[in-house]
Structures are given as C-alpha cells and as structure tokens.
Amino acid sequence: MDDDTMRTPLGDLLEKRTIQHPSRIESVVISTGLIEMTVGGYPWRLGDQDPHSTGQLCLCFEDVAFGKIDVTAFCKDSQMWEEDLEGLTVIRLVDVPWAQPCDRSVYCHAPIPDPIALYVALEKHLHSLSALKTPEDFLNGLGSLSTGRPSMLEFLRICNSQSFRIAEVPEALLSVIAQALEKQDVSFDIVRHRDRSQKRGFG
Secondary structure, three states: OEOOOOOOOHHHHHHHOOOOOOEEEEEEEEEOOEEEEEEEEOOHHHOOOOOOOOEEEEEEEEOOOOOOOOHHHHOOOOOOOOEOOOOOOOOEHHHOHHHOOOOEEEEEOOOOOOHHHHHHHHHHHHHHOOOOOOHHHOEOOOOOOOOOOOOHHHHHHHHOOOOEEEEEEOHHHHHHHHHHHHHOOOOEEEEEOOOOOOOOOEO
C-alpha cells in the first residue's frame, strides 16, 4: 500500500519494478499477525520518475505466524542515501520446502542414545537451507517460539522414553530426522497427516 492508497501484492510489484535508492525504513509497527513497514525515498514502484523525487510506501505483511524478527535492524538512524531495502526479497511459501505444513509425525519405539546429535543434524540442515526456523519448531519437547520457555530438559526426558513422538516435520525435512535415527539404530515409524493445510502466501 503506498501514498496513493493503492494496494498491490508485493510479490507482483517486485516482479515489475526494481527497488532503486535512496531507500530508507522510516517506521515498523508489529502487531498480532501483522507487520507494517513504512519506507521512503525514491518512488521506484511508480516507474520512471524525476531522479530527485521522493515518496512513501507502506509494506503490509499479513497473516504473520510465530517466528523471529530482528527489530534492532530497523532502529538505526536512517540517512538519505542509505539503502535500507537492498536485501528485501519476496518468495512464495509454496516454493520453500522447509516452510510447508508439518504433515509428517515421527514416532520412536526406543530411547534415543544421543538426542543432541539429532538436534545438531537438524540444526545444521536448516542452517544450510537458510531456513527461518530452528529445531525448536519441529522437535517434540523443545517448545516453540510462541512460548519462549527453555525446554531442552523436556526434550531429553522425552527422548529417554520407550515410545514417543519425536518430531512433526514437512516432507522436505523427513530424511534428516530418519537418517539421524537410523545412525543410532532407533526403531521409528512415520505417520502422514493428510488433513493438514496451510495458507499459501509470501515469506
């Protein structure tokens, strides 16, 4: 949404226009399920303009789920010739394997000898994908970003049980969990949840 009160999907806009500078983030408002970012500088969204013209644009990110955001990145004093939007990209969630619905549950039938090895294997894989999620989002007992509670001890307790659900993951992460369990000779089953769905938007 820009200063002309027009609303355009950001993904569509970025396919047609290239961000040009100066660009600066002037304010960020975060509320439940919504991030509103007001940016100023060259009005690149309008196409060819006077190189000395300026404008303002409001970027609205709706249906935002629990996650992590570095708000300190928006708190610096913005100068006229900064390039605050240099790293702004928009991708469709349907094209991001790790962001798909967690429709696979993994059940173990024996204690896991080295739970930390499982955690590290998943952590390294997510890091290699530049994923915006951590093992806490997939492994049972670790809690989630919504709780903010440390729960490694609960994770270790669960992993010492005889029969338990160890993870809920999208199909793209299933092989990492399976390989880590097979390496430790842990018997497990995989259950697919066919009725789970997730909104397909942008990330």
